[in-house]
Amino acid sequence: MLTLAEMSRETIEAMLSLAEGDCGRPLEGKGVALLFEKPSARTRHSMEMAVVALGGHPVYVRADEVGIGGRESVEDIARTLACYHAIVAARVKDHGVLEAMQAATQETPVLNMLSDIAHPLQGLADLLTIKQLRGSIEGAKIAFIGDGNNVARSLAEGASKLGAEFVLAAPEGYAFEEATASLPSVSQTDDPAAATQGADFVYTDVWVSMGQDGEGEARREAFLPYQVDEALMAHADEDAKFLHCLPAIRGQEVSASVIDGPQSAVWRQAENRLHSARGAMAYLLGVQP
Numbered sequence: 707m708l709t710l711a712e713m714s715r716e717t718i719e720a721m722l723s724l725a726e727g728d729c730g731r732p733l734e735g736k737g738v739a740l741l742f743e744k745p746s747a748r749t750r751h752s753m754e755m756a757v758v759a760l761g762g763h764p765v766y767v768r769a770d771e772v773g774i775g776g777r778e779s780v781e782d783i784a785r786t787l788a789c790y791h792a793i794v795a796a797r798v799k800d801h802g803v804l805e806a807m808q809a810a811t812q813e814t815p816v817l818n819m820l821s822d823i824a825h826p827l828q829g830l831a832d833l834l835t836i837k838q839l840r841g842s843i844e845g846a847k848i849a850f851i852g853d854g855n856n857v858a859r860s861l862a863e864g865a866s867k868l869g870a871e872f873v874l875a876a877p878e879g880y881a882f883e884e885a886t887a888s889l890p891s892v893s894q895t896d897d898p899a900a901a902t903q904g905a906d907f908v909y910t911d912v913w914v915s916m917g918q919d920g921e922g923e924a925r926r927e928a929f930l931p932y933q934v935d936e937a938l939m940a941h942a943d944e945d946a947k948f949l950h951c952l953p954a955i956r957g958q959e960v961s962a963s964v965i966d967g968p969q970s971a972v973w974r975q976a977e978n979r980l981h982s983a984r985g986a987m988a989y990l991l992g993v994q995p
């Protein structure tokens with residue numbers, strides 16, 4: 707599971723059903739490796755607790771402990787972890803590392819816990835949140851305001867598969883590449899108010915992702931007109947909810963009044979990281995809803 711684009715509608719729906727139901731204990735007596743090249747709060751904790759809920763044992767590994775590409779090749783690290791674990795999960799700087807791991811481990815699933823281009827576990831939690839709050843994903847309108855980044859791309863891919871409308875509002879130079887922009891029911895604009903018009907969900911993420919600190923100043927300037935505040939929320943449906951994968955910077959991509967206000971669903975969304983991780987891993991281990 708490296709991206710939501712490579713998964714079928716049926717697979718995503720099965721994972722969402724498992725997230726809301728009984729997954730059993732398919733990891734009884736088994737381990738899951740959780741390898742992190744970048745920091746994490748939600749992903750580490752939701753994955754560790756989801757592994758425990760499935761009967762398994764999580765092993766947290768920092769990239770510098772195994773020395774990816776230095777002490778040992780990516781392929782040999784993946785093969786090693788696959789000797790002991792039922793799933794190899796990794797948060798990486800370069801998506802190509804995940805592809806190399808999956809090619810090396812073959813039968814042991816590799817699970818993307820965030821890369822430079824995709825965050826499928828976040829996308830799955832977002833879809834679960836939309837399903838719970840709206841009743842159905844099909845026909846929902848999601849406005850994503852800001853960077854066309856890993857989080858935006860995964861949700862666009864999932865929304866497109868499940869028949870939701872996804873509109874990205876991004877400044878020039880930060881929009882989706884053609885492959886994502888041309889997915890069914892995905893569109894983009896540089897106008898945040900136009901994107902938000904009638905939206906059921908208004909989503910944003912940080913302007914400067916992990917590893918982009920060198921671009922911080924240019925990004926903060928480019929994204930200045932893209933803050934989600936109460937004035938922008940007024941363009942959305944009156945029952946619209948605000949979503950953010952977190953961590954958030956109040957006063958940059960979102961005003962405190964919106965993220966801490968009555969339309970915010972960010973804590974439901976954060977909790978759903980646990981349920982969706984459980985559903986995703988159960989499915990990867992062969993459990994059917």
Ligand SMILES: NCCC[C@H](N)C(=O)O
Pocket residue numbers: 820855856857911912914915916951952953
């Ligand atoms: N916690 C999710 C962080 C998402 C952000 N786009 C990043 O890659 O840093």
Ligand SMILES: NC(=O)OP(=O)(O)O
Pocket residue numbers: 745746747748749750820828951952953
């Ligand atoms: N949303 C998310 O992935 O959070 P962490 O970076 O804290 O894991």
